[in-house]
Amino acid sequence: MNSWMDTKEYEKLVKENLPKANTFKNSIYAFIFGGFICDIGQLISKILKDYGLTSETVASFTTLIMIFIGAFLTGIGVYDNIGRVAGAGSIVPITGFANSIVAPAMEYKREGFVFGVGAKMFSVAGPVLVYGISTSVLIGLIYYLLYY
Amino acid sequence: MAKRKVGQQTIKLESAPYIISSYSIVGPKEGSGPLLKYFDSIVQDDYFGEESWEKAESKMMIEAIKYSIKNSNLGIENIDFLLAGDLLNQLISSNFAARALQIPFFGLYGACSTMAESLSLGSVLIDGGYADKVVCSTSSHFSSAERQYRSPLEQGGQRPLYSQWTVTGAGATVLSDIGEGPRITYITTGKVMDFGIKDANNMGAAMAPAAADTIIAHLNDTGRQATYYDLIITGDLAKVGMDITIELVKTKGYNIESVYNDCGSIIFDNKKQDTHSGGSGCGCSAVVLNGYLLKEMKKRTFNKILFVGTGALLSPISSFQGESIPCIAHAVSIENDLRV
Known part of the structure; x- marks a missing residue:
């Protein structure tokens, strides 16, 4: 595409000049924050269990409460700050999933509730839903064929 | 002709x-x-x-x-x-x-x-x-x-x-056409350059070849040395793009390091303001030029500057389609009238 430098050679030059991400530090942060979010989930589940709820209800309610916390922290503008430090630690748990739906919903409110919030709400989480649900259907079929 | x-x-x-x-x-x-x-x-x-x-x-x-x-x-x-x-x-x-x-x-x-x-x-x-x-x-x-x-x-x-x-x-x-102030003496129009960078987060590296090419073309066309200018300043290459531009210009036998800076590298305090490599956007070179550079020219801190706007000509669609990022740079030579 140019006679100056081929793409490979340029890639090398770029690589030499890129700042190195501190993967070790990032991993530690992700571990601590991710673990802490799971601790909160565990605590909620423990409290619910102590109230005598069945284990199935406990699982659903814990999930619901965690989603609420993620959505709430996004709404008040805190979750993105957590994400900046925690990285994968705050993306992977279900609170991160809530964040990925609430963030675009807030962002596109100005375009109205149909073409803004409605249409853009799943712009980040959409692929996760599509492939998550597709995979579970596929696994379900395999399970059915093997065991019935 | x-x-x-x-x-x-x-x-x-x-x-x-x-x-x-x-x-x-x-x-x-x-x-x-x-x-x-x-x-x-x-x-x-x-x-x-x-x-x-x-x-x-x-x-x-x-x-x-x-x-x-x-x-x-x-x-x-x-x-x-x-x-x-x-x-x-x-x-x-x-x-x-x-x-x-x-x-x-x-x-x-x-x-x-x-x-x-x-x-x-x-x-x-x-x-x-x-x-x-x-x-x-x-x-x-x-x-x-x-x-x-x-x-x-x-x-x-x-x-x-x-x-x-x-x-x-x-x-x-x-x-x-008339008045007082710094004058625009030469303009060098850039060609669209693409060295194959596809990562839309890495715009400094994508734009560096365009900046380097236009700076060299300007020096060649005008017969000026880099040191003719008090300052050669690119638009928004930020830290990463700046370092690469210096290297690229060197491969063609020019050294701009002593007079070179970048608007994106000076607008933020990258460490304190968490801006990573630096600033970007149309507003970046616009406010640095109209705020900082022209005011300092008025004070005669700089008398001759080469202002090189740099642009990454990508769109979200081209990025998703896996295209590399074409980039352009235009140079404007701004000089104080030293006779006045």
Whole structure:
């Protein structure tokens, strides 16, 4: 595409000049924050269990409460700050999933509730839903064929 | 035969149009950065009293244009043409500003190189005798750019260390056939360069070849040494792109290191302000030029600068389709009249 430098050679030059991400530090942060979010989930589940709820209800309610916390922290503008430090630690748990739906919903409110919030709400989480649900259907079929 | 063309890519402006006034307006983050004392206006509210970021950006451009004209002691009716551009789809910030201002208008898109592009074309209009007074302006807004090119603001995640932060701000420059101020003597129009970078977060590396190519073309065409200039300043390559540009220019036997800087590298305190590699956006070079550079030229800290606007000509669609990023750079030679 140019006679100056081929793409490979340029890639090398770029690589030499890129700042190195501190993967070790990032991993530690992700571990601590991710673990802490799971601790909160565990605590909620423990409290619910102590109230005598069945284990199935406990699982659903814990999930619901965690989603609420993620959505709430996004709404008040805190979750993105957590994400900046925690990285994968705050993306992977279900609170991160809530964040990925609430963030675009807030962002596109100005375009109205149909073409803004409605249409853009799943712009980040959409692929996760599509492939998550597709995979579970596929696994379900395999399970059915093997065991019935 | 074009009489005013010098070499391959450069135009010599015989009449050397004057920059008679300028204005810069920035958002809160830029207004707490290292250049804060140079900006004419610092807006403390990202929305600037409007209901959307897009409208806020357009309002910033309107203010910049209005006050730059006011500072030149002219009226809007004295301006022959407005040349403006921004980053948003279909240039809405500029088009909406032009609707409000009612000045004959050319909308330009050169991504973040647009400030240099508008100065180039504006000075050509004056030099050709087609206009006496021209206003050049560009704007960008962190939040409006972020939603168009990247992800929602409240989404939690980490940006790569080499990514850049779009500047919220607008700048405007009034060019004139007569008057007082620094003069535009040469313009060098860039070619679109693409060295195969595909990562839209790594715009510095994508744009560096375009910057290097235009700087070399300018030096070749004019026969000037890099050290002729007090400052060669690129638009928004930021730290990563700057380092690569120095290396690239070296491979062709030029050394610009001693006089070289970059608007994106000086607008933020990258460590304190968490802006990673530095600033970007049409507003970046616009506010640094109209705020910092022209004020320092007035004080004669710099007498000769080569202002090189750099633009990454990608779109979210081209990125998703896996295309590499074509980039451009335009150089404008701005010099104080040392006889005065």
